[in-house]
Amino acid sequence: MKTKYIVVTGGVLSGIGKGVATASIGNLLCKNYKIVTVKCDGYLNIDPGTMNPIEHGEVFVLDDGAEVDMDFGHYERFIGVNCKNEWNLTSGKIFSEVFEKERRGDYLGRTVQVIPHITEHIKSKIKGIAEKEKAEVMLIEIGGTVGDIESSWFVEAVRQMKYEKGMEMINVHLTFIPYLHTVEEQKTKPAQNDIALLREKGINPDIVIGRCEQELTEKSKNKLAVMSNLDIRQIIGGRDVASVYEVPLIFEGEGILEILHEKLFSEENKEEFMKKAKNHFEKWQALVKNILQPKRKVKIAICGKYTGLKDSYASVIEALRHAGANLDAGIEIKWIETTEIEEGRISIEEALNEVKGVIVPGGFGSRGVEGKIEVIKYARENDIPYLGLCYGMQLAVVEFARNVCEFDDANSTEIDEMTKFPVVFLMPSQRDIIKKGATMRLGGKDVLIKNGTYAENIFKTNGIRRRFRHRYEINPEYIKEIEHKGMIFSGMAKNEEIMQIIELPNHRFFMASQFHPELTSRLDKPDEMFYNFIKESLY
Numbered sequence: 001m002k003t004k005y006i007v008v009t010g011g012v013l014s015g016i017g018k019g020v021a022t023a024s025i026g027n028l029l030c031k032n033y034k035i036v037t038v039k040c041d042g043y044l045n046i047d048p049g050t051m052n053p054i055e056h057g058e059v060f061v062l063d064d065g066a067e068v069d070m071d072f073g074h075y076e077r078f079i080g081v082n083c084k085n086e087w088n089l090t091s092g093k094i095f096s097e098v099f100e101k102e103r104r105g106d107y108l109g110r111t112v113q114v115i116p117h118i119t120e121h122i123k124s125k126i127k128g129i130a131e132k133e134k135a136e137v138m139l140i141e142i143g144g145t146v147g148d149i150e151s152s153w154f155v156e157a158v159r160q161m162k163y164e165k166g167m168e169m170i171n172v173h174l175t176f177i178p179y180l181h182t183v184e185e186q187k188t189k190p191a192q193n194d195i196a197l198l199r200e201k202g203i204n205p206d207i208v209i210g211r212c213e214q215e216l217t218e219k220s221k222n223k224l225a226v227m228s229n230l231d232i233r234q235i236i237g238g239r240d241v242a243s244v245y246e247v248p249l250i251f252e253g254e255g256i257l258e259i260l261h262e263k264l265f266s267e268e269n270k271e272e273f274m275k276k277a278k279n280h281f282e283k284w285q286a287l288v289k290n291i292l293q294p295k296r297k298v299k300i301a302i303c304g305k306y307t308g309l310k311d312s313y314a315s316v317i318e319a320l321r322h323a324g325a326n327l328d329a330g331i332e333i334k335w336i337e338t339t340e341i342e343e344g345r346i347s348i349e350e351a352l353n354e355v356k357g358v359i360v361p362g363g364f365g366s367r368g369v370e371g372k373i374e375v376i377k378y379a380r381e382n383d384i385p386y387l388g389l390c391y392g393m394q395l396a397v398v399e400f401a402r403n404v405c406e407f408d409d410a411n412s413t414e415i416d417e418m419t420k421f422p423v424v425f426l427m428p429s430q431r432d433i434i435k436k437g438a439t440m441r442l443g444g445k446d447v448l449i450k451n452g453t454y455a456e457n458i459f460k461t462n463g464i465r466r467r468f469r470h471r472y473e474i475n476p477e478y479i480k481e482i483e484h485k486g487m488i489f490s491g492m493a494k495n496e497e498i499m500q501i502i503e504l505p506n507h508r509f510f511m512a513s514q515f516h517p518e519l520t521s522r523l524d525k526p527d528e529m530f531y532n533f534i535k536e537s538l539y
């Protein structure tokens, strides 16, 4: 099948959910077409890996080890694809490659310009990815708003592509319709101006999605239709929802599949197309219903230091929702700032009041660490389900070493370089690397699961693949003694002596991993560790 392109642009405001809208369109098509998602970001960083998570939310790690922004998390969770580093085009990446070509003399001394050189480079990258991946549908999200100078070359590149002969490309434009409570009216003027701006750039949209607090009125839709030379059916209402997973259902309800068929898939029998597109729908719908109206609720504590910034744990929250939806349980998250425990401002009992399960997620540095260790000790001793993610596994080993193995003041060398018992230490492969942030052990790796363990029981296999982002590991020197005291190392790296999973057999649920299981959890395929953690927390 020749690649069909769906370009998603946005206007009026950033942050109105372009990533989720793109992912939702992909969701509706994903069971029947091979989908590839490209994200174009205007900024000049080559990639987002070194950007501060406080500024940009969570760093999402792809299987190939790329550190990308959270939108890729939405793509993967909604569409079930495994995205690649190459699919993230930043202005920085595009310009640096053009500069390199210029230095190499590829342009034969001609004047190098944004048009045509930058735009040609963008187009060839996009087409190159489509061809290499044999994409049936390529979704291209252009970051920012159409008026932004820094994404103007991406907008221009897709404009040129859209009008190429034989090209099958449509533009979906996401705009914003504020609701003025004082006059009880939806105001379409900003959206009208925004669509006019898009047309000024030479692009007439094929579908306009109007994000609004409420359902879009007929009147609003009409105004947007006139402004964008479209039929009213091509205006899709995108009302606010309680859960992002509802968005594909809303779009479908507004008739987006009809328009997609008309514009891009008209060679396919419509009935067949609609039937195929809806075949995963019922399951998705049922899971969304469980998120919105769960039969029961369970309170889970997440202990960390960025707790003020929930975006840094976006994937952990999503993975909890996935597990909850599949167990018909609503997840109530209690954020625990562990420095408060350390400083005695709150007792553990108070902090964990009504909490049925405890998570210590990934993290770096020493702030709040002693508090986390205290919480882990409490969960271990009181049979409270515990799930440790990366740092949460390293600290669980530190806690066990101190309090069960009686290695006084055992620690990770990340926190105390001089500790007498360095049970967690810098991986040998990381020792020569001085430049922080530049490298870590990153991306998808195979994990071998030991026979007869709880891990084998829940994964139902001896080999899984999960994603990593760390610099420290369990010190192999101490493994024998720790195991002797009852902790089991049930997951191992394939060709290295790196411990990947720990578990305590005499505990209701005490499990932690060096990898980040949250990154590969999906609503329709929850991660096994999260699933069983919630299952055990429900009792």
Ligand code: GLN
Pocket: 361, 362, 363, 364, 365, 389, 390, 391, 392, 414, 469, 470, 471, 472, 473
């Ligand atoms: N700070 C730890 C390390 O570098 C854990 C990292 C993490 O939790 N992602 O190994």
